[in-house]
Amino acid sequence: MMEKTFLMVKPDAVQRGLIGTIIARFESKGFKLLAGKLMTISDTLVQKHYAEHQGKPFYADLVSFMTSGPVFAMVWEGEDIIQIARLMMGPTDPKKALPGTIRGDFATRMNRNVIHGSDSAESASREIGLFFDNSELIDW
Numbered sequence: 001m002m003e004k005t006f007l008m009v010k011p012d013a014v015q016r017g018l019i020g021t022i023i024a025r026f027e028s029k030g031f032k033l034l035a036g037k038l039m040t041i042s043d044t045l046v047q048k049h050y051a052e053h054q055g056k057p058f059y060a061d062l063v064s065f066m067t068s069g070p071v072f073a074m075v076w077e078g079e080d081i082i083q084i085a086r087l088m089m090g091p092t093d094p095k096k097a098l099p100g101t102i103r104g105d106f107a108t109r110m111n112r113n114v115i116h117g118s119d120s121a122e123s124a125s126r127e128i129g130l131f132f133d134n135s136e137l138i139d140w
């Protein structure tokens with residue numbers, strides 16, 4: 001099914017100069033970039049984005065990490081992209097992410113895990129709406 005997903009290069013990966021490498025993986029796979037922007041995110045936006053994790057032990061660190069420097073937020077489109085992008089990212093825990101996946105190749109720590117990707121169609125549409133105005137998505 002043709003789908004859109006929200007992907008975000010996290011502050012650790014922006015700092016390490018990995019934006020281009022990460023974009024290249026999704027381009028080479030055959031997916032289409034519809035929108036992308038370098039931005040700093042407010043506490044309010046992180047809290048909305050990660051509302052489901054509020055109250056968890058790692059939540060405070062997650063919020064301070066995500067607001068510690070710029071992120072690169074993107075919308076991508078492709079066949080079954082939500083599931084395939086998650087395979088390409090690898091599991092949240094870098095100890096379980098195989099080499100060849102983004103986290104397997106570039107991350108060692110759960111709380112500095114390089115990239116975020118939507119986990120379902122509902123999350124994708126919610127997250128795209130939080131970070132982008134409809135007019136920012138290019139139809140091409």
Ligand code: CMP
Binds near residue numbers: 110
């Ligand atoms: P992400 O897919 O962006 O969603 C929530 C983030 O919280 C997750 O990636 C991790 O970066 C971070 N996190 C830190 N500790 C944990 C944990 N124990 N379980 C799940 N997520 C965690």
